Amino acid sequence: MYYEYGYQYQSHLEFVKRRGVLLVNAIFLFILAGLAEIGGGYLVWLWLREARPLWYGFIGGLILVLYGIIPTLQNFPSFGRTYAAYGEVFIILAVLWGWGVDKKIPDTYDWIGASICLVGVSIMLWAPRQ
Numbered sequence: 001m002y003y004e005y006g007y008q009y010q011s012h013l014e015f016v017k018r019r020g021v022l023l024v025n026a027i028f029l030f031i032l033a034g035l036a037e038i039g040g041g042y043l044v045w046l047w048l049r050e051a052r053p054l055w056y057g058f059i060g061g062l063i064l065v066l067y068g069i070i071p072t073l074q075n076f077p078s079f080g081r082t083y084a085a086y087g088e089v090f091i092i093l094a095v096l097w098g099w100g101v102d103k104k105i106p107d108t109y110d111w112i113g114a115s116i117c118l119v120g121v122s123i124m125l126w127a128p129r130q
Helices: 012-049 054-073 079-100 108-126
Strands: 002-004 007-009
Touching: 012 054, 012 079, 054 079, 079 108
Parallel strands: none
Antiparallel strands: 002 007
């Protein structure tokens, strides 16, 4: 028998398959939430800092509300651990957003820092636990 996050598995293969599905789902939700957070925040930034129309701020605010809902769809039982992981995803996506949207090329230290965060959150989320 294998147990993880309240699930009971009859075989190692069943455990590995379920864990793979959870991993893909988690990554998808992390990326979706990160894009909602950065995209919504960016629209609010444009509205307030670059004098874009009010509807930029309104749409940005709605997207940020959606960002608050997306993490509740995760299968991780701990709020703190889930949000710590979102912090890492936010860092990676913010570096990529800056590169793609703001045309600010990340330097070596940006990539080193983001990689350290990625390793840390991977340990937090996917370390085997009883």
